[in-house]
Amino acid sequence: MPNSMRMTTWRSIALTVVAVLATALLSPAAHAAPHDGPAPRESRPVYSYTNAVRESVWVDTGLDGDGDGHSDRVAADIVRPREAALQGRKVPVIMDASPYYSCCGRGNESQLKTYDADGRVVQMPLFYDNYFVPRGYAVVGVDLAGTNRSDGCVDVGGRFDVQSAKAVVDWLNGRARAYTTRTGSTPVKAGWTDGKTGMIGKSWDGTIANGVAATGVEGLKTIVPISAISSWYDYYFAQGAPLYGSGPDWLSDAVESDAAHAHCAAVQKKLVDGAPRTGDWTPLWTERDYVKDAAKVRASVFLVHGMQDLNVRTKNFGQWWDALAKNGVQRKIWLSQTGHVDPFDYRRGAWVDTLHRWFDHELLGYRNGVDREPMADIERRPDQWVTSAVWPPRGTATATLRPAPGTRAGVGTLGLRPAHGTETFTDDPKLSETDWAARIDTATPDKAGFVTGPLRRDLRLSGSSEVTVRATSTTTSAHLSAVLVDLGPDTIRDYADAAEGITTLADRTCWGASTAGDSACYKETAAKTTQVGFTVLSRGWADLGHHTPDGKGRPLVPGKAYTLTLDLAPTDHVVPRGHRLALIVAGTDKDLIDPPSTTPTLTLDLAHTSARVPLAGGAAAFAGATAGSTPSATAVTPSAPASRPLDGVRAQRPAHPLPGQ
Structure with a gap:
């Protein structure tokens, strides 16, 4: 054009x-x-x-x-x-x-x-x-x-x-x-x-x-x-x-x-x-x-x-x-x-x-x-x-990934085998998914992180994931976040910039006929990109008090274990060979959810915690991509996190967006 x-x-x-x-x-x-x-x-x-x-x-x-x-x-x-x-x-x-x-x-x-x-x-x-x-x-x-x-x-x-x-x-x-x-x-x-x-x-x-x-x-x-x-x-x-x-x-x-x-x-x-x-x-x-009325849809x-x-x-x-x-x-x-x-x-x-x-x-x-x-x-x-040809692509199947305690304190592993043990973190509403991911290889009190070793081959996620946790809170209220992260350098659209991944240019191109009062010519745009050390590819949030299927929240009993499944956002993302895949479970995701009324410390029962992830090739693809690899910070991640969030996110969405602007 x-x-x-x-x-x-x-x-x-x-x-x-x-x-x-x-x-x-x-x-x-x-x-x-x-x-x-x-x-x-x-x-x-x-x-x-x-x-x-x-x-x-x-x-x-x-x-x-x-x-x-x-x-x-x-x-x-x-x-x-x-x-x-x-x-x-x-x-x-x-x-x-x-x-x-x-x-x-x-x-x-x-x-x-x-x-x-x-x-x-x-x-x-x-x-x-x-x-x-x-x-x-x-x-x-x-x-x-x-x-x-x-x-x-x-x-x-x-x-x-x-x-x-x-x-x-x-x-x-x-x-x-x-x-x-x-x-x-x-x-x-x-x-x-x-x-x-x-x-x-x-x-x-x-x-x-x-x-x-x-x-x-x-x-x-x-x-x-x-x-x-x-x-x-x-x-x-x-x-x-x-x-x-x-x-x-x-x-x-x-x-x-x-x-x-x-x-x-x-x-x-x-x-x-x-x-x-x-x-x-x-x-x-x-x-x-x-969604409940999708069966009535006649339109393509x-x-x-x-x-x-x-x-x-x-x-x-x-x-x-x-x-x-x-x-x-x-x-x-x-x-x-x-x-x-x-x-x-x-x-x-x-x-x-x-x-x-x-x-x-x-x-x-x-x-x-x-x-x-x-x-x-x-x-x-x-x-x-x-x-x-179709989406999600043919051959996509859900793989159940299991978090396990790691050899390094606070840094767990992510694999296919069931594990035992616990991980504990305290909600810190001042931190976000980018803060957690930037410190994935460091034990911090605000998150539980689980990583694979460097992948031996590309791993494609297509569709919606979910993370099931069994968690105990020290207070009567708690919010949870679950995040999937591609750990490795990349160039992506700067989606957290005010223009959300584009730059508006001065030149115009025309798309149809114009009149004096209605021009068909619009300013061109270009991709606004940023260099990153990791990419958050899917996330989900929930209130632990809404663990029952009736849609009603209830105060938590401190010390009691609750099971909850968080729905993660659908995506289509390839984690490249040499990168690592991470699962992070934490509390309030700053600017993306509001904090609870208390400041809880949560303990995850890893034997009853898992991530169901749609992978091209299913569990076999995950096994092939991770065979022989061990979780390590020596893959392709930066040697030290910069002060600026590494996925290009400088500021999250405004508190009161209009959903059509």
């Missing part, structure tokens, strides 16, 4: 010329339905973006969130090809339903919706309309209930949020009512569309796509959730351990409109009351759990996530992926080394091309082969990608 302003200017001019010539010269027969004549393989930019229809409708949701006695209406701004409508050709829809169109912005450049004097949308954030409208799609931007120009209240992933977008899908398929104004009575129908809808969006937007798909709504053909939540409980808590010092009420307050501020106090109170800081599972979380799913996303943490994609697989949903996945970043900003050319072919296949029915390509694309090193 072009990489300079001069080249992108010519590209933009070329696209405009194509669109104008197509409008002037192509006959209606040239825009025949996709299956008339030879089967097409790619939609082309033959429609004018400048002359596109721009309109707004307000769709009746059937709910009264703000309690004013009237059904809430949500605003849907539409950009669609005018020529297709004049020819009587119905077009599919690409929809992004978002709470961020007026408060916070979309994409790397924080774009907002803008409007003309008549209230028609001028700028639709992101490149979707610029690129896809000339190719015969309509693009619809929906303001979630309680945001921008929509009625109602923000309920953070609840039925108001989900119904905001589902009602629009229903309207596009002739099952719901819409009006030309927010309060008027003039109805409007979507006669210009065939009803086939694809939803896309990053974080909160992608979360709504997950939620709408989980309703099984007819007409939703595909979703593309990027860094999206699948269960809101797992955004705020990790098995009872609080991830942030706030709840969904803070997030609602951050995005709602002035009208919602004035009328939605009752909804805010429900968000506070239903999400206690105890971490207990409540009916509020049941309503916001889309193209899932994208950063494996170092510490905002929408990766358990969200792992449990959703597994549930979709269990229910036979057609799916595709991209996994990057970034944090909370859109693929448009780390793999732009390949992303636009793949997304184009995906929508062509799923919404237009084009036989372009995208469904026969490898299921997974994984970023192995910055800007270096590999594929897997």
Whole structure:
């Protein structure tokens, strides 16, 4: 793709010329339905973006969130090809339903919706309309209930949020009512569309796509959730351990409109009351759990996530992926080394091309082969990608790894054989996973560490791990962290930098047609990398008081042993030959979970502690990689830890992130 302003200017001019010539010269027969004549393989930019229809409708949701006695209406701004409508050709829809169109912005450049004097949308954030409208799609931007120009209240992933977008899908398929104004009575129908809808969006937007798909709504053909939540409980808590010092009420307050501020106090109170800081599972979380409804999903799913996303943490994609697989949903996945970043900003050319072919296949029915390509694309090193025919790859099996006391005090071993003994550590909320990993070969009172010897061959982890511990606490409360670490030097994306693995450049490239009010040209980016001495590849957290399966926490009895299984984040990572694999169990992970109310000392019973890790080749691969090796600090780790954390993490995510910015 072009990489300079001069080249992108010519590209933009070329696209405009194509669109104008197509409008002037192509006959209606040239825009025949996709299956008339030879089967097409790619939609082309033959429609004018400048002359596109721009309109707004307000769709009746059937709910009264703000309690004013009237059904809430949500605003849907539409950009669609005018020529297709004049020819009587119905077009599919690409929809992004978002709470961020007026408060916070979309994409790397924080774009907002803008409007003309008549209230028609001028700028639709992101490149979707610029690129896809000339190719015969309509693009619809929906303001979630309680945001921008929509009625109602923000309920953070609840039925108001989900119904905001589902009602629009229903309207596009002739099952719901819409009006030309927010309060008027003039109805409007979507006669210009065939009803086939694809939803896309990053974080909160992608979360709504997950939620709408989980309703099984007819007409939703595909979703593309990027860094999206699948269960809101797992955004705020990790098995009872609080991830942030706030709840969904803070997030609602951050995005709602002035009208919602004035009328939605009752909804805010429900968000506070239903999400206690105890971490207990409540009916509020049941309503916001889309995983339980994965069997209802009819749409295909193209899932994208950063494996170092510490905002929408990766358990969200792992449990959703597994549930979709269990229910036979057609799916595709991209996994990057970034944090909370859109693929448009780390793999732009390949992303636009793949997304184009995906929508062509799923919404237009084009036989372009995208469904026969490898299921997974994984970023192995910055800007270096590999594929897997399926994910996790065939031959992946769970290996049960056992920690054991080591020959050096406080530094244990990790192998396949059961062991006995104990390890003790004291929670220190001032320390994090990077502090623990940097001192893995030193006995410290804040962690229990277990390492393999230098590997004789590469070892690939693909999927979700879990760590089971039997632990005794000296106090009535305790939080636990479990971390898997690749011990060895590498160059990775600097996911803990403010931009989470990318650098924004000055040059722009163009992706579609532009108007005076809506440019298709965006600043280029490059991978921001850092040299590391180790890589944290998976982590998980839990409150020991939530050891029972009922989702309720209880005070601990000091001196009593409790068994708990921590869910670790899914990943796809290769520990190279010569590196070592480490398991660390400790207390509070600074900036990633909040500390407990006490400062416990915990003792692990190693005979009942283990890690179940998905390995390519299973236990046999682990045995082959570790045969003859002994745990040693003389592998390829640095001779001494630097004062700066060795995995490039300078500061963890902010305490109050917005899950879509």
